[in-house]
Amino acid sequence: MRLSEAGELRLVDLLKRRFVKNARGVVLGIGDDSAVIRPRLKNMLLTTDMMVEGVHFDLGWITPFQLGYKLVSVNVSDIYAMGGHPEFMLLDFAAPGYFKQEQFDSLLKGIETALKTYKLSLIGGDISAAERLILSATVTGHTAKILRRSGANIGDFIYVTGNLGDSACGLEVLKRIGRTVMIEKNEKIDFGPGRKTVGPLVRRHLMPVARDPQRFSRRATAMIDISDGLFIDLSRLCKESGVGANIYAGKIPISEELRRTSEYLSLSPLDLAVGGGEDYELLFTAPSDIKIDAFCIGEITGGQLRVIDQKGKNKKINIKGYRHFAL
Template identity: 40%
Template sequence: MKKDELELVKYIRNKFPFTEGIGIGDDSAVLLFRKSALLTTDLMIEDVHFDLSYTSFYHLGFKIVSVNVSDIYAMGGDFKGFLFSLGVPVTTNEEDIDSLFDGIEDALNYYGGYLIGGDLSRSEKVILSGVAVGETERPILRKGATAGDRIFITSYLGLSQAGYYVLKSLNQEDRAKVKSTKYFDLNEKIISYGKSEINEALQRHLMPFARKSDKFRDIAKAMMDISDGLLIDLYRLCEESKVGAEIYVDQIPVHPAVKEIAKLFNMDPLKLILSGGEDYELIVISDKIYATEVGLIPIGKIVEGEGIYLVDPSKGKIPTKPEGWQHF
C-alpha cells in the first residue's frame, strides 16, 4: 500500500462527505434519529465468507453494505448510515483498496445512505466488519406471526448458493475472468461451461442486492431476511413467534439458473432453494390477501404448534430439520 494510515483516512473522508451530522474524522459519528433507531452488524472474513481467487474487492465492498442493509430492510426500516471496519494485509494493492471503497460507494448510492465511521487495521487475512444504521416508525420483528397467516418470499431463492457451487468448481483461468467482471451480463458467456443464464447466480453470490421492504412493510406482521437459508431462517422466525409453518413445495418458483446449475452438479434444485443461504431476500408474514399485488410470492402458511412441514402434492406432509449455514 502506498498510502499510510493517516492518508488513507483522509482519502476515505474526502470520498464520503456527510453533512447531516458528524461523520468520519471524529471519535464517534453523531446523528439525529426522528424515529426508532435500528442497528445491525455483520462480519465477512477471507476464506470463511469469501475466496479472493474469484471475488473482486469491488464486489466485497458492495456485498458488505448489502448484507448489513438487508437487516435494516428486514425490520421494515429505512437505511441511513454505515460504519465500516477493514483489516487488510500491508501488502494489499492500492488499486484493490480503491476498488473496495468504490464498491462501498456504489452500494451506498444505490441504497441511499452515508459512510459515517469505521476503523482500519492491518491483518493477515482480509476482514470486513459493517454496521448499518436505519430508522423506522414501526419495527417489524420475527415475533408476530399467528396461525392462519400466509408466508411470502420476495423473489427466487437458491441463486447465491448455486452461484457458489459454480465458482468453487472453476479453474484458475475462469476465476480470473470472474474476478475481473463487474456486472455479469446475461447475454455474455463469461466462464467456459454452462449456459450464460448461470451468470445471474454468480452475480447474486458475489454482489447481492438487499430487498427493500417499503412497498409491503405496512402489511407485514413479522419479517426477516434470508441470510442462512429459507428453512433455518423460517425456523427462527417461527420459534420467536411460537408457531409452526407449512411450505407448499410446488408453489416455490425455481429460477432457470438454479435449475441449470442443479442439473450441472446433479443436485436437487429444491435443496438449493430451501437451504442455500445468502440470497438476502425476505420472508414476509402477512394476513392480507392482496399481498401478491405488491410483488410478494406466497409459499405457505403459519400453523399452530411448532416445526416446519413441507407439503408436497405427491408425498404429503414431511417434517423438516432446520438446515442452513452454521459457523460452529
C-alpha cells in the same frame, strides 16, 4: 502500492476525501473520534455484520469491488428486514500489509456504488492491520413501524420476495471455475449451460441486492431476511413467533437459470433453494385475506415446521441438516 506503505493516516485521508459529503443529518463525518449525527424522531435501527476472508469469502472468486458492494447489501438487508430505511454506515476494515492500495480503492468503489443504490452515507469507521482481510459494517436506519420476527400468527400466509437458491448455485459455479469474474464490467462466463444462464446466478452471489420491503411492510406481520437459508431463517421466525409452518415445496420460486445450472451440476434445485444462503430475499408473513404481490409458499400453523412435496407427502423440516454455518 501496498497498504503497509500507505499507512493508516493516508487511508483515513483517502476515505475522508471520498466520503465526506454533507448528507442530511450528519453533523460530523469521518475523521474524529466518533461520528456525530442528528437522529430522527423515529425508531432507530442498528445492525452489524462481519465478513472474514476464508470464512465468508475467498478472494480467489470475489473481487474487492464486489466484496464492498456485498458488505453494504448484507447490512442493509437487516435494516430492510425490520421494515426500515437505511441511513448511515460505519466501516471496520482490517487487511494484511500486502493488500494493495488498488484493491482498497476498488473495495471503496464497491462500497460507494452500493451506498448510492441504497441512499446511505458512510460516516465513520476504523482501519487496522490483520493477517486476513476482515470487513465489518454497522448500519443505522429508521422506521415508523417495526417488523419483528415475532409477529407471525397462526393462519398467516408465508411469502418470499423472489427466487431462492440462485446465490448458492452461483457460488457452486464460482468454485468450479475457480477465478474471479468481473460481472460489474459485464464480463461473460463461459461455463456449462452458457453465460446467459449462469451469469445471473453468479451475480446474485457476488453482488446481491437487498429487497426494499416498502410494498409489504404495512401489511406484514413478521419479517426476516434469508441470509442463512430458507429453512434456517424460517425456523428463526417461527421460534420467535412461537408458531409452526407448512411449506409447499412446489410453490418455492425457483428460477429457470437455477433449474438448468443445477441439472448441469447434478445438484437438486430444491435443496439449493431451501438450504442455500445469501439470497437476501425477504421472508415474511401476512394475514391470509390480504392480497400480497409476492410468492406465497405456505402458511403458519400451530404445529411443527413441515414441508409438503408435490405429491402431497409431508415431512418434518430438520434444520440441523441445513445448518451449514456453525462456529
